[in-house]
Amino acid sequence: MFRPLTFVQTGDLHLGSPFSFAADKAPLLMRTQLEAFVAIIRLCQQVQADVLLITGDLFDQPVPDAALVRTVCELLGSLDQTQVLVAPGNHDPAALDSPYRQSIWPAHVRIFMDSLERVEWPDAHVRMYGCGFTSTVAPVPLPLAPPGGLDPDWFNLYLVHGDLNGSAASPYNPLTAASLAGTGYDYVALGHVHSFSGFQKERQTTFAYAGCPFGRGFDETGIKGVIVGTVAPSQPDRGKPTLDLHFEPIDGRSFLLQTVDVTGCQDHRQVADKIFKTLKSEVGKSWPDHLCKIVLAGDLAPDFTLSLPVLDSFMAGQLFWHRLVDETRQSVDLLDLAREHSLRGAFVRQAQSALQQATESGQAHERQILAQALDLGLAAMRGEEIWYETDPA
Ligand SMILES: [Mn+2]
Incomplete structure (x- = not known):
């Protein structure tokens, strides 16, 4: 009888992002970002995850701050029931000077390099394959499947950082749904895209990006989270295990x-x-x-x-x-202003007559410019700072 296996999938944490747009609040955002990682560690403990999959860009930089690396090592070290698999991405490739190459990682943390490696749980009938970036680019796709192919009796999972459905010329491990499905994997855990992709399926292969658990700015808005998957033995206990997947929002900011x-x-x-x-x-x-x-x-x-x-x-x-x-x-009550005996009154009267002319002759664009000029002129007379785009398109 096989046992069920639970995994948590995350990626693109970009720990150590400078958040320079936030100026003096940047340290606060860096701490908040690390708290999202702590929330994931806590979630792994809560759901008693067998495996934590990190699909690349755990760090924002190829050589992150040493203190940050130590903190991450400690946090991962606190997982005593959960094995950790890391497939480095384009931001944190396992290059020669990478901390991924140092012998600082807890024994239950496995970091993939650029050749395909396998970890297996015979009691759950699950095999996981992965490989990682060793340079900031990977224009030639990383290895997808073992040369001899997969054993279809097992539940086969693959984790990697890559650009699905981008251009074939993408420098970030270009992948397609067809190339993933062609391998026969049951599930592919992807990293690189920063929003949750939903669960997609091509033939027997399901695949998903979990997205980042904490955005890096107002271009990455919305509630973020991780993917929780459970591979359960089929009933009766013959044939392939089945997969249950859901997106789990992370408590946090x-x-x-x-x-x-x-x-x-x-x-x-x-x-x-x-x-x-x-x-x-x-x-x-x-x-x-x-x-x-x-x-x-x-x-x-x-x-x-x-x-x-x-x-x-x-x-x-x-x-x-x-x-x-x-x-x-x-x-503003323009009628009131137009009655004023002042520079402002004269400006409003002239602008209004030009607006009326533009309206009557159907010059929509001209009218738009005049309306904007009226707004800006009045704002200038109130002593406000004027800011406008020369080409609103
Ligand atoms: Mn990323």
């Missing part, structure tokens, strides 16, 4: 992008309250824990000048980390 319409708000306190209320309803009860880029949109009352530093002071201590982007418009 995510990069979120949230637009908040602040139309009608009359002061900074109201804007702050609207932000919190929107996050609560969109994100749920974990709303204070995340890294939020908040885009303020809508029309502000004419007599309220929004100041992001002032708004920041009203938001202090509420969110783990946030960044504000002001895309609000000042709602």
Whole structure:
């Protein structure tokens, strides 16, 4: 009778990313990123995983900071029930100067090099194959399957870092669904793409990217996680084991992008309250824990000048980390302004007549430019900093 085997799949952690965009908050983000790795270690203990699969880019750099490597060694060392398989990626290739080549790793951590290696669990009837990058590029695909082929009686799993369905000229181990299926693997654990791919299938081969467990910025937003798989013996105990897979969100922090319409708000306190209320309803009860880029949109009352530093002071201590982007418009009563005997009044009257002309002659593009000129002109007269794209396309 075979026993079931559970694995956890992660990759693209990019530990040691500098997070330079976050300036003085960068150390906070580096610590948060490491916490996601700790959450994965904890999950392995909770589900009593037999194997942790790391599909490359565990580190952001080929030669990471030595203290970070020691921390990772210690964390992996705390897994006493779980074997760890690492298939290095293009960011952390097992090159000659890589820490992967040093004898610092706990005995239950196996790091693959560029030739195909196999680890097997005869009591579960599972074989795992893997190989890794040894240089920052791999334009020639890494070995996929053993020369003699796979034994189809076993459950065969392959882990690798690679570019699935990219161009055949991709320098990052180009792969296709057909090339994976052609080998006869039951499951392929992939790394390189930073979002969860869903579970895809080509013939008998299922494959998936787990994505990164913690984004590296606001271009990697959303809830992140790992894949948990269980290979279970078939009933009756003949033939191939079966595979159960699911995506497991990681408890922790995510990069979120949230637009908040602040139309009608009359002061900074109201804007702050609207932000919190929107996050609560969109994100749920974990709303204070995340890294939020908040885009303020809508029309502000004419007599309220929004100041992001002032708004920041009203938001202090509420969110783990946030960044504000002001895309609000000042709602102005143009009819009122046009009646003014002032430079502003004259500017509005001239702009309005040009706008009317453009509207009547059907010059949509011209109208758009004039409307933008009116907005910017009024903002300049209020003493605001002017920023605009010369080509909005
Ligand atoms: Mn990566």
